[in-house]
Amino acid sequence: MHIYLPIAEISVNLLLLLAIGGGIGFLSGLFGVGGGFLLTPLLIFTGIPPAVAVASGATQIVASSLSGVMAHFRRRTVDFKMGGVLLVGGVFGSFLGVALFSWLKSLGQADLLISISYVLFLGIIGGLMLIESVRAMWRIRQGTAPPSRRPGSHNWVHKMPFKMRFRASHLYISAIPPLIIGLLVGVLASIMGVGGGFIMIPAMIYVLKMPTNVVVGTSLFQIMFVTALVTILHSGQNQTVDVVLATISLIGGVVGAQFGVRFSQRLKPELLRALLAAMVMLVCLKIGYDLVVQPEELFQLMPLNRVE
Protein backbone atom coordinates (compact mmCIF):
# COMPACT_ATOMS: atom_id res chain seq x y z
CA MET A 1 0.00 0.00 0.00
CA HIS A 2 1.76 3.11 -1.25
CA ILE A 3 1.10 6.74 -0.52
CA TYR A 4 2.40 9.69 -2.52
CA LEU A 5 4.19 12.34 -0.49
CA PRO A 6 3.45 15.63 -2.25
CA ILE A 7 6.58 17.57 -1.24
CA ALA A 8 9.05 14.67 -1.11
CA GLU A 9 7.64 13.77 -4.56
CA ILE A 10 8.00 10.05 -4.02
CA SER A 11 5.66 7.17 -3.30
CA VAL A 12 6.46 5.28 -0.13
CA ASN A 13 4.92 2.30 1.57
CA LEU A 14 2.36 3.62 4.04
CA LEU A 15 2.80 0.65 6.40
CA LEU A 16 6.58 1.12 6.40
CA LEU A 17 6.18 4.80 7.36
CA LEU A 18 3.70 3.92 10.11
CA ALA A 19 6.06 1.21 11.35
CA ILE A 20 9.00 3.64 11.47
CA GLY A 21 6.89 6.22 13.30
CA GLY A 22 5.58 3.51 15.62
CA GLY A 23 9.03 2.11 16.29
CA ILE A 24 10.45 5.53 17.11
CA GLY A 25 7.36 6.30 19.22
CA PHE A 26 7.84 3.02 21.04
CA LEU A 27 11.47 3.91 21.74
CA SER A 28 10.58 7.42 22.87
CA GLY A 29 7.97 6.00 25.25
CA LEU A 30 10.44 3.35 26.38
CA PHE A 31 13.40 5.65 26.96
CA GLY A 32 11.62 8.93 27.60
CA VAL A 33 13.36 10.71 24.74
CA GLY A 34 11.87 12.66 21.85
CA GLY A 35 13.28 10.39 19.18
CA GLY A 36 13.70 13.03 16.47
CA PHE A 37 17.38 12.14 16.21
CA LEU A 38 16.38 8.61 15.15
CA LEU A 39 13.27 9.48 13.10
CA THR A 40 14.97 11.82 10.62
CA PRO A 41 17.80 9.37 9.70
CA LEU A 42 15.33 6.48 9.30
CA LEU A 43 13.18 8.61 6.99
CA ILE A 44 16.31 9.38 4.95
CA PHE A 45 17.16 5.64 4.78
CA THR A 46 13.73 4.98 3.20
CA GLY A 47 14.60 7.31 0.32
CA ILE A 48 12.96 10.54 1.44
CA PRO A 49 15.13 13.52 0.42
CA PRO A 50 17.20 14.56 3.48
CA ALA A 51 16.05 18.20 3.31
CA VAL A 52 12.39 17.07 3.41
CA ALA A 53 13.06 14.57 6.20
CA VAL A 54 14.66 17.30 8.34
CA ALA A 55 11.92 19.91 7.83
CA SER A 56 9.04 17.43 8.23
CA GLY A 57 10.76 15.92 11.27
CA ALA A 58 10.59 19.34 12.91
CA THR A 59 6.86 19.57 12.06
CA GLN A 60 6.24 16.18 13.63
CA ILE A 61 7.98 17.32 16.85
CA VAL A 62 5.68 20.39 17.09
CA ALA A 63 2.76 17.99 17.33
CA SER A 64 4.37 15.36 19.55
CA SER A 65 5.74 17.90 22.07
CA LEU A 66 2.37 19.64 22.55
CA SER A 67 0.84 16.94 24.77
CA GLY A 68 3.95 16.97 26.96
CA VAL A 69 3.86 20.76 27.28
CA MET A 70 0.16 20.60 28.23
CA ALA A 71 0.78 17.94 30.87
CA HIS A 72 3.71 19.87 32.41
CA PHE A 73 1.70 23.11 32.26
CA ARG A 74 -1.07 21.47 34.31
CA ARG A 75 1.49 20.18 36.82
CA ARG A 76 3.15 23.65 36.90
CA THR A 77 6.53 22.15 36.06
CA VAL A 78 7.45 24.69 33.37
CA ASP A 79 9.85 27.54 34.19
CA PHE A 80 8.38 30.05 31.73
CA LYS A 81 11.06 32.68 32.34
CA MET A 82 13.88 30.19 31.72
CA GLY A 83 11.92 28.76 28.77
CA GLY A 84 11.55 32.28 27.39
CA VAL A 85 15.29 33.00 27.60
CA LEU A 86 16.07 29.62 26.00
CA LEU A 87 13.48 30.44 23.33
CA VAL A 88 15.07 33.83 22.50
CA GLY A 89 18.33 31.97 21.90
CA GLY A 90 16.40 29.32 19.96
CA VAL A 91 14.82 31.92 17.66
CA PHE A 92 18.24 33.32 16.72
CA GLY A 93 19.59 29.78 16.34
CA SER A 94 16.71 28.78 14.04
CA PHE A 95 17.24 31.76 11.74
CA LEU A 96 20.97 31.06 11.73
CA GLY A 97 20.49 27.32 11.09
CA VAL A 98 17.94 27.74 8.29
CA ALA A 99 20.08 30.44 6.64
CA LEU A 100 23.10 28.11 6.78
CA PHE A 101 20.95 25.25 5.48
CA SER A 102 19.56 27.29 2.55
CA TRP A 103 23.03 28.54 1.63
CA LEU A 104 24.52 25.04 1.62
CA LYS A 105 21.47 23.74 -0.25
CA SER A 106 22.17 26.24 -3.04
CA LEU A 107 25.73 24.88 -3.16
CA GLY A 108 24.45 21.30 -3.23
CA GLN A 109 25.94 20.52 0.18
CA ALA A 110 22.83 20.41 2.42
CA ASP A 111 22.80 16.60 2.47
CA LEU A 112 26.45 16.55 3.51
CA LEU A 113 25.76 19.01 6.34
CA ILE A 114 22.92 16.80 7.60
CA SER A 115 24.99 13.60 7.41
CA ILE A 116 28.07 15.06 9.10
CA SER A 117 25.97 16.67 11.87
CA TYR A 118 24.31 13.33 12.53
CA VAL A 119 27.53 11.32 12.56
CA LEU A 120 29.07 13.85 14.94
CA PHE A 121 26.19 14.21 17.39
CA LEU A 122 24.96 10.62 17.36
CA GLY A 123 28.56 9.45 17.78
CA ILE A 124 29.18 11.68 20.78
CA ILE A 125 25.80 11.09 22.45
CA GLY A 126 25.74 7.36 21.73
CA GLY A 127 29.32 6.94 22.89
CA LEU A 128 28.77 8.83 26.14
CA MET A 129 25.55 6.95 26.85
CA LEU A 130 27.19 3.61 26.16
CA ILE A 131 30.08 4.35 28.52
CA GLU A 132 27.73 5.66 31.21
CA SER A 133 25.32 2.71 31.05
CA VAL A 134 28.10 0.11 30.99
CA ARG A 135 29.63 1.81 34.04
CA ALA A 136 26.24 1.82 35.79
CA MET A 137 25.74 -1.88 35.09
CA TRP A 138 29.28 -2.56 36.30
CA ARG A 139 28.66 -0.63 39.54
CA ILE A 140 25.44 -2.53 40.19
CA ARG A 141 27.26 -5.81 39.74
CA GLN A 142 30.04 -4.59 42.07
CA GLY A 143 27.52 -3.19 44.54
CA THR A 144 29.20 0.21 44.81
CA ALA A 145 27.23 3.48 45.03
CA PRO A 146 27.50 6.07 42.23
CA PRO A 147 29.66 9.10 43.06
CA SER A 148 27.47 11.76 44.65
CA ARG A 149 27.11 15.22 43.17
CA ARG A 150 26.86 18.36 45.23
CA PRO A 151 23.80 20.26 43.99
CA GLY A 152 23.84 24.05 43.82
CA SER A 153 27.60 24.26 43.74
CA HIS A 154 28.91 27.35 41.94
CA ASN A 155 30.76 27.08 38.65
CA TRP A 156 31.77 29.40 35.79
CA VAL A 157 28.11 29.95 34.93
CA HIS A 158 27.76 32.01 38.10
CA LYS A 159 30.58 34.39 37.23
CA MET A 160 28.95 35.81 34.08
CA PRO A 161 27.18 39.20 33.82
CA PHE A 162 23.46 39.94 33.06
CA LYS A 163 22.19 37.95 36.01
CA MET A 164 18.50 37.09 36.15
CA ARG A 165 16.33 35.52 38.79
CA PHE A 166 14.51 32.32 37.73
CA ARG A 167 12.02 31.72 40.55
CA ALA A 168 10.61 28.42 39.34
CA SER A 169 14.14 27.01 39.08
CA HIS A 170 15.39 28.66 42.28
CA LEU A 171 18.28 30.11 40.32
CA TYR A 172 20.01 33.49 40.12
CA ILE A 173 22.33 33.13 37.14
CA SER A 174 23.51 34.98 34.05
CA ALA A 175 21.18 34.95 31.03
CA ILE A 176 24.10 34.23 28.71
CA PRO A 177 24.42 30.43 29.24
CA PRO A 178 20.71 29.70 28.62
CA LEU A 179 20.80 32.01 25.57
CA ILE A 180 23.76 30.06 24.16
CA ILE A 181 22.16 26.69 24.93
CA GLY A 182 18.93 27.85 23.27
CA LEU A 183 20.87 29.10 20.25
CA LEU A 184 22.69 25.79 19.81
CA VAL A 185 19.42 23.84 20.08
CA GLY A 186 17.81 26.15 17.50
CA VAL A 187 20.64 25.51 15.05
CA LEU A 188 20.43 21.74 15.61
CA ALA A 189 16.63 21.77 15.17
CA SER A 190 16.93 23.50 11.81
CA ILE A 191 19.75 21.44 10.32
CA MET A 192 18.93 18.04 11.86
CA GLY A 193 15.14 18.10 12.32
CA VAL A 194 15.45 17.24 16.00
CA GLY A 195 13.95 18.80 19.11
CA GLY A 196 17.38 18.93 20.71
CA GLY A 197 16.29 17.60 24.09
CA PHE A 198 19.25 15.22 24.09
CA ILE A 199 21.55 18.27 24.27
CA MET A 200 19.34 20.66 26.22
CA ILE A 201 18.33 18.41 29.12
CA PRO A 202 21.90 17.44 30.13
CA ALA A 203 22.94 21.09 29.69
CA MET A 204 20.10 22.29 31.93
CA ILE A 205 20.98 19.78 34.63
CA TYR A 206 24.78 19.91 34.58
CA VAL A 207 25.53 23.44 33.32
CA LEU A 208 22.60 25.53 34.56
CA LYS A 209 22.00 23.26 37.60
CA MET A 210 18.24 23.48 37.22
CA PRO A 211 16.10 21.30 39.48
CA THR A 212 15.17 18.10 37.61
CA ASN A 213 11.42 18.51 38.11
CA VAL A 214 11.20 21.57 35.80
CA VAL A 215 13.81 20.44 33.27
CA VAL A 216 11.62 18.29 30.99
CA GLY A 217 8.63 20.67 30.93
CA THR A 218 10.81 23.72 30.27
CA SER A 219 12.78 22.02 27.51
CA LEU A 220 9.57 20.77 25.83
CA PHE A 221 8.18 24.32 26.02
CA GLN A 222 11.24 25.66 24.17
CA ILE A 223 11.31 22.73 21.71
CA MET A 224 7.67 23.22 20.68
CA PHE A 225 8.15 26.89 19.79
CA VAL A 226 11.55 26.40 18.14
CA THR A 227 10.36 23.49 15.96
CA ALA A 228 7.26 25.54 15.03
CA LEU A 229 9.52 28.39 13.90
CA VAL A 230 11.83 25.95 12.08
CA THR A 231 8.80 24.52 10.25
CA ILE A 232 7.73 27.99 9.07
CA LEU A 233 11.27 28.97 8.05
CA HIS A 234 11.93 25.72 6.15
CA SER A 235 8.56 25.91 4.41
CA GLY A 236 9.09 29.56 3.48
CA GLN A 237 12.72 29.35 2.37
CA ASN A 238 13.18 25.80 1.13
CA GLN A 239 9.63 24.45 0.54
CA THR A 240 10.59 21.19 2.18
CA VAL A 241 7.79 20.69 4.73
CA ASP A 242 5.72 17.63 3.87
CA VAL A 243 2.62 17.68 6.05
CA VAL A 244 1.50 14.24 4.86
CA LEU A 245 4.84 12.74 5.90
CA ALA A 246 4.74 14.51 9.29
CA THR A 247 1.17 13.34 9.94
CA ILE A 248 1.84 9.68 9.15
CA SER A 249 4.96 9.51 11.30
CA LEU A 250 3.07 11.31 14.08
CA ILE A 251 0.21 8.80 14.03
CA GLY A 252 2.68 5.92 14.18
CA GLY A 253 4.65 7.69 16.89
CA VAL A 254 1.68 8.44 19.16
CA VAL A 255 0.47 4.84 19.06
CA GLY A 256 3.97 3.40 19.47
CA ALA A 257 4.68 5.60 22.49
CA GLN A 258 1.72 4.11 24.37
CA PHE A 259 3.24 0.64 24.11
CA GLY A 260 6.72 1.93 24.85
CA VAL A 261 5.66 3.48 28.16
CA ARG A 262 4.05 0.21 29.29
CA PHE A 263 7.00 -1.90 28.20
CA SER A 264 9.58 0.34 29.88
CA GLN A 265 8.43 -0.67 33.37
CA ARG A 266 9.55 -4.23 32.74
CA LEU A 267 13.15 -3.44 31.83
CA LYS A 268 16.06 -2.34 33.97
CA PRO A 269 16.87 1.38 33.38
CA GLU A 270 20.59 0.88 32.79
CA LEU A 271 19.86 -1.90 30.29
CA LEU A 272 17.38 0.44 28.56
CA ARG A 273 20.05 3.12 28.27
CA ALA A 274 22.57 0.63 26.88
CA LEU A 275 20.02 -0.51 24.27
CA LEU A 276 19.26 3.09 23.25
CA ALA A 277 22.99 3.84 23.06
CA ALA A 278 23.51 0.82 20.82
CA MET A 279 20.67 1.98 18.51
CA VAL A 280 22.11 5.49 18.34
CA MET A 281 25.55 4.10 17.48
CA LEU A 282 24.08 1.82 14.78
CA VAL A 283 22.34 4.75 13.05
CA CYS A 284 25.53 6.81 13.39
CA LEU A 285 27.60 4.02 11.79
CA LYS A 286 25.10 3.59 8.93
CA ILE A 287 25.19 7.31 8.07
CA GLY A 288 28.98 7.32 8.33
CA TYR A 289 29.21 4.22 6.12
CA ASP A 290 27.05 5.89 3.45
CA LEU A 291 29.44 8.86 3.45
CA VAL A 292 32.61 6.83 2.83
CA VAL A 293 31.38 4.09 0.49
CA GLN A 294 31.21 4.99 -3.19
CA PRO A 295 27.55 5.69 -4.05
CA GLU A 296 25.96 3.79 -6.93
CA GLU A 297 24.96 7.02 -8.60
CA LEU A 298 27.57 9.76 -8.58
CA PHE A 299 25.42 12.28 -10.44
CA GLN A 300 22.58 14.27 -8.95
CA LEU A 301 20.20 16.53 -10.87
CA MET A 302 18.59 19.35 -8.90
CA PRO A 303 16.51 22.41 -9.70
CA LEU A 304 18.72 25.46 -9.69
CA ASN A 305 17.56 27.76 -6.94
CA ARG A 306 19.02 31.16 -7.40
CA VAL A 307 20.46 32.78 -4.31
CA GLU A 308 18.96 36.23 -4.04
Add this chain to the structure above:
Amino acid sequence: MFKYLLSLVLSLVLIAPAQADLVTDLSKRRIDINSTFTGASLLLFGTFTEAFDYDPEIHDIVITVTGPNKPMVLRKKVNKAGIWVNYYQQSYNKMPSYYSVLSTRPLVEISDKPTLGRLGLGTNFLFFDPNPLMQKLPDTQAWLEFRNSVVRLKKNELLYIDHPNGVEFVGNGLFRANVDFPANVDIGEYEVSAYLFRAGNMVFEEHSVINMRKFGFSNQLSQFANTYPWLHGVLAVIFALIMGWLASVIFRRK
Protein backbone atom coordinates in the same frame (compact mmCIF):
# COMPACT_ATOMS: atom_id res chain seq x y z
CA MET B 1 -3.61 2.51 -3.79
CA PHE B 2 -5.79 4.19 -6.38
CA LYS B 3 -5.21 3.59 -9.99
CA TYR B 4 -6.40 6.36 -12.19
CA LEU B 5 -5.16 6.03 -15.69
CA LEU B 6 -6.25 8.96 -17.68
CA SER B 7 -6.24 8.55 -21.40
CA LEU B 8 -6.97 11.49 -23.57
CA VAL B 9 -7.42 11.30 -27.25
CA LEU B 10 -5.83 13.98 -29.32
CA SER B 11 -6.59 13.95 -32.94
CA LEU B 12 -3.69 15.08 -34.97
CA VAL B 13 -4.82 15.64 -38.51
CA LEU B 14 -2.23 15.98 -41.17
CA ILE B 15 -3.95 17.36 -44.20
CA ALA B 16 -2.07 17.45 -47.45
CA PRO B 17 -3.27 19.91 -50.03
CA ALA B 18 -1.72 20.11 -53.48
CA GLN B 19 1.44 22.04 -52.43
CA ALA B 20 2.30 19.56 -49.66
CA ASP B 21 1.39 22.31 -47.22
CA LEU B 22 0.22 20.31 -44.24
CA VAL B 23 -1.97 21.32 -41.33
CA THR B 24 -2.36 19.63 -37.98
CA ASP B 25 -4.96 20.09 -35.36
CA LEU B 26 -5.29 19.03 -31.77
CA SER B 27 -8.80 18.46 -30.53
CA LYS B 28 -7.88 18.91 -26.86
CA ARG B 29 -5.51 21.42 -25.39
CA ARG B 30 -5.41 20.26 -21.82
CA ILE B 31 -4.27 17.25 -19.84
CA ASP B 32 -5.73 16.89 -16.38
CA ILE B 33 -4.08 14.45 -14.02
CA ASN B 34 -6.44 13.54 -11.22
CA SER B 35 -4.10 11.44 -9.20
CA THR B 36 -0.36 11.26 -8.98
CA PHE B 37 -0.05 7.55 -8.31
CA THR B 38 0.45 6.33 -11.85
CA GLY B 39 0.67 9.43 -13.96
CA ALA B 40 -1.18 9.72 -17.22
CA SER B 41 -1.07 8.47 -20.72
CA LEU B 42 -2.05 10.38 -23.79
CA LEU B 43 -3.18 8.90 -27.06
CA LEU B 44 -2.46 10.84 -30.21
CA PHE B 45 -4.27 10.01 -33.43
CA GLY B 46 -3.52 11.38 -36.82
CA THR B 47 -4.32 10.81 -40.42
CA PHE B 48 -3.60 12.10 -43.90
CA THR B 49 -6.12 13.42 -46.33
CA GLU B 50 -7.10 11.09 -49.12
CA ALA B 51 -5.18 13.15 -51.64
CA PHE B 52 -1.90 12.53 -49.80
CA ASP B 53 0.00 9.66 -51.26
CA TYR B 54 1.58 8.03 -48.24
CA ASP B 55 4.47 5.70 -48.93
CA PRO B 56 6.02 3.97 -45.89
CA GLU B 57 9.29 3.58 -47.79
CA ILE B 58 9.96 7.33 -48.01
CA HIS B 59 7.67 8.96 -45.48
CA ASP B 60 8.29 9.11 -41.73
CA ILE B 61 6.52 10.80 -38.87
CA VAL B 62 8.21 12.12 -35.72
CA ILE B 63 6.20 13.44 -32.78
CA THR B 64 7.74 15.22 -29.80
CA VAL B 65 6.16 16.34 -26.54
CA THR B 66 8.26 18.87 -24.62
CA GLY B 67 7.56 20.09 -21.08
CA PRO B 68 8.31 23.53 -19.65
CA ASN B 69 11.99 24.55 -19.46
CA LYS B 70 13.61 24.78 -16.04
CA PRO B 71 17.05 25.94 -14.92
CA MET B 72 18.77 22.87 -13.46
CA VAL B 73 22.12 21.93 -12.03
CA LEU B 74 23.88 18.58 -12.32
CA ARG B 75 26.43 17.69 -9.65
CA LYS B 76 28.98 14.89 -9.52
CA LYS B 77 30.31 13.36 -6.33
CA VAL B 78 34.03 12.99 -5.81
CA ASN B 79 35.90 11.37 -2.95
CA LYS B 80 37.47 14.14 -0.89
CA ALA B 81 39.36 13.14 2.28
CA GLY B 82 37.54 9.80 2.36
CA ILE B 83 34.05 11.27 2.03
CA TRP B 84 31.93 11.35 -1.14
CA VAL B 85 30.89 14.96 -1.68
CA ASN B 86 29.24 16.90 -4.51
CA TYR B 87 32.23 18.53 -6.16
CA TYR B 88 31.89 19.07 -9.92
CA GLN B 89 28.86 20.84 -11.29
CA GLN B 90 27.32 22.15 -14.46
CA SER B 91 24.20 24.28 -14.52
CA TYR B 92 21.85 24.47 -17.47
CA ASN B 93 19.69 27.51 -18.24
CA LYS B 94 16.84 25.71 -19.92
CA MET B 95 16.25 22.02 -19.57
CA PRO B 96 12.90 20.58 -20.65
CA SER B 97 11.34 19.07 -17.55
CA TYR B 98 9.80 16.45 -19.82
CA TYR B 99 10.68 15.24 -23.31
CA SER B 100 9.20 12.42 -25.27
CA VAL B 101 10.05 11.60 -28.88
CA LEU B 102 8.08 9.08 -30.89
CA SER B 103 8.74 8.05 -34.46
CA THR B 104 7.93 5.49 -37.11
CA ARG B 105 11.54 4.27 -37.19
CA PRO B 106 14.71 4.95 -35.18
CA LEU B 107 15.59 8.61 -35.73
CA VAL B 108 19.04 7.85 -37.18
CA GLU B 109 17.35 5.86 -39.95
CA ILE B 110 14.91 8.67 -40.69
CA SER B 111 17.35 11.49 -41.27
CA ASP B 112 20.99 12.57 -40.94
CA LYS B 113 22.55 13.97 -37.80
CA PRO B 114 22.81 17.60 -38.99
CA THR B 115 19.06 17.68 -39.68
CA LEU B 116 18.17 16.02 -36.38
CA GLY B 117 20.53 18.36 -34.55
CA ARG B 118 19.09 21.46 -36.25
CA LEU B 119 15.56 20.42 -35.26
CA GLY B 120 16.66 19.21 -31.82
CA LEU B 121 15.02 15.83 -32.37
CA GLY B 122 15.84 12.99 -29.99
CA THR B 123 17.37 13.05 -26.52
CA ASN B 124 20.83 12.99 -28.12
CA PHE B 125 20.17 16.33 -29.79
CA LEU B 126 18.37 18.20 -27.02
CA PHE B 127 20.04 21.47 -26.14
CA PHE B 128 20.12 22.42 -22.44
CA ASP B 129 22.01 25.73 -22.78
CA PRO B 130 24.86 25.03 -20.32
CA ASN B 131 25.86 28.08 -18.30
CA PRO B 132 29.64 28.65 -18.54
CA LEU B 133 29.55 30.93 -15.48
CA MET B 134 28.20 28.18 -13.25
CA GLN B 135 30.32 25.22 -14.06
CA LYS B 136 33.16 23.31 -12.48
CA LEU B 137 34.28 20.42 -14.60
CA PRO B 138 37.28 18.12 -14.28
CA ASP B 139 38.36 18.70 -17.90
CA THR B 140 37.15 20.15 -21.18
CA GLN B 141 35.77 16.83 -22.39
CA ALA B 142 33.59 16.32 -19.31
CA TRP B 143 30.67 18.37 -20.70
CA LEU B 144 29.59 15.37 -22.77
CA GLU B 145 29.65 13.00 -19.79
CA PHE B 146 27.57 15.53 -17.85
CA ARG B 147 25.12 16.06 -20.69
CA ASN B 148 24.66 12.32 -21.14
CA SER B 149 24.18 11.90 -17.40
CA VAL B 150 21.33 14.40 -17.48
CA VAL B 151 19.60 12.31 -20.14
CA ARG B 152 20.32 9.08 -18.26
CA LEU B 153 18.91 10.42 -14.96
CA LYS B 154 15.85 11.86 -16.70
CA LYS B 155 15.28 8.54 -18.50
CA ASN B 156 15.52 6.70 -15.17
CA GLU B 157 12.70 8.87 -13.88
CA LEU B 158 10.75 8.22 -17.12
CA LEU B 159 10.76 11.96 -17.78
CA TYR B 160 12.69 11.55 -21.03
CA ILE B 161 11.50 8.89 -23.43
CA ASP B 162 12.92 7.76 -26.78
CA HIS B 163 10.32 5.68 -28.51
CA PRO B 164 11.66 4.76 -31.95
CA ASN B 165 8.59 2.72 -32.88
CA GLY B 166 6.10 4.87 -31.00
CA VAL B 167 4.21 6.01 -34.07
CA GLU B 168 2.18 3.10 -35.41
CA PHE B 169 0.03 2.88 -38.49
CA VAL B 170 -3.28 1.21 -37.90
CA GLY B 171 -4.37 1.17 -41.53
CA ASN B 172 -5.85 3.54 -44.11
CA GLY B 173 -3.19 6.14 -43.36
CA LEU B 174 -4.36 6.39 -39.78
CA PHE B 175 -1.57 6.48 -37.24
CA ARG B 176 -1.47 6.51 -33.46
CA ALA B 177 1.09 7.32 -30.79
CA ASN B 178 0.88 6.73 -27.07
CA VAL B 179 2.67 9.24 -24.81
CA ASP B 180 3.26 8.37 -21.15
CA PHE B 181 3.66 10.89 -18.35
CA PRO B 182 5.01 9.74 -14.96
CA ALA B 183 3.50 10.87 -11.67
CA ASN B 184 5.96 13.69 -11.06
CA VAL B 185 5.56 15.67 -14.32
CA ASP B 186 5.58 19.43 -14.00
CA ILE B 187 2.45 21.42 -14.65
CA GLY B 188 2.43 24.04 -17.38
CA GLU B 189 2.47 24.30 -21.14
CA TYR B 190 3.69 21.33 -23.17
CA GLU B 191 4.55 21.68 -26.81
CA VAL B 192 3.40 18.91 -29.12
CA SER B 193 5.25 18.92 -32.44
CA ALA B 194 4.70 16.75 -35.45
CA TYR B 195 7.22 16.42 -38.26
CA LEU B 196 6.77 14.75 -41.60
CA PHE B 197 9.91 13.52 -43.32
CA ARG B 198 10.16 12.61 -46.98
CA ALA B 199 13.28 10.68 -47.94
CA GLY B 200 15.22 12.13 -45.02
CA ASN B 201 14.06 15.71 -45.56
CA MET B 202 11.68 17.41 -43.22
CA VAL B 203 8.83 18.57 -45.41
CA PHE B 204 6.27 19.59 -42.84
CA GLU B 205 6.16 20.60 -39.19
CA GLU B 206 3.34 21.68 -36.97
CA HIS B 207 3.39 22.81 -33.34
CA SER B 208 0.60 22.93 -30.82
CA VAL B 209 0.41 23.61 -27.13
CA ILE B 210 -1.37 21.55 -24.51
CA ASN B 211 -1.78 22.49 -20.89
CA MET B 212 -0.77 20.05 -18.17
CA ARG B 213 -2.83 20.47 -15.02
CA LYS B 214 -3.03 18.44 -11.85
CA PHE B 215 -5.92 17.86 -9.52
CA GLY B 216 -6.40 15.93 -6.33
CA PHE B 217 -5.42 16.52 -2.74
CA SER B 218 -1.66 15.95 -2.88
CA ASN B 219 -1.26 17.97 -6.07
CA GLN B 220 -3.19 20.90 -4.66
CA LEU B 221 -1.13 20.68 -1.48
CA SER B 222 2.21 20.80 -3.26
CA GLN B 223 1.06 23.62 -5.53
CA PHE B 224 -0.11 25.58 -2.49
CA ALA B 225 3.21 24.94 -0.72
CA ASN B 226 5.10 26.25 -3.74
CA THR B 227 2.88 29.27 -4.34
CA TYR B 228 2.47 30.44 -0.73
CA PRO B 229 5.45 28.85 1.11
CA TRP B 230 5.24 31.08 4.21
CA LEU B 231 1.47 30.75 4.64
CA HIS B 232 1.88 26.99 4.11
CA GLY B 233 4.45 26.93 6.92
CA VAL B 234 2.12 28.75 9.32
CA LEU B 235 -0.79 26.46 8.43
CA ALA B 236 1.46 23.40 8.83
CA VAL B 237 2.26 24.49 12.40
CA ILE B 238 -1.43 25.10 13.21
CA PHE B 239 -2.29 21.70 11.75
CA ALA B 240 0.50 20.02 13.75
CA LEU B 241 -0.77 21.64 16.96
CA ILE B 242 -4.32 20.41 16.27
CA MET B 243 -2.97 16.91 15.54
CA GLY B 244 -0.90 16.94 18.73
CA TRP B 245 -3.88 18.12 20.77
CA LEU B 246 -6.12 15.41 19.28
CA ALA B 247 -3.48 12.77 20.02
CA SER B 248 -3.24 13.86 23.66
CA VAL B 249 -7.05 13.82 24.02
CA ILE B 250 -7.32 10.32 22.55
CA PHE B 251 -4.48 8.88 24.61
CA ARG B 252 -5.02 10.80 27.84
CA ARG B 253 -4.04 8.69 30.79
CA LYS B 254 -7.02 7.05 32.43
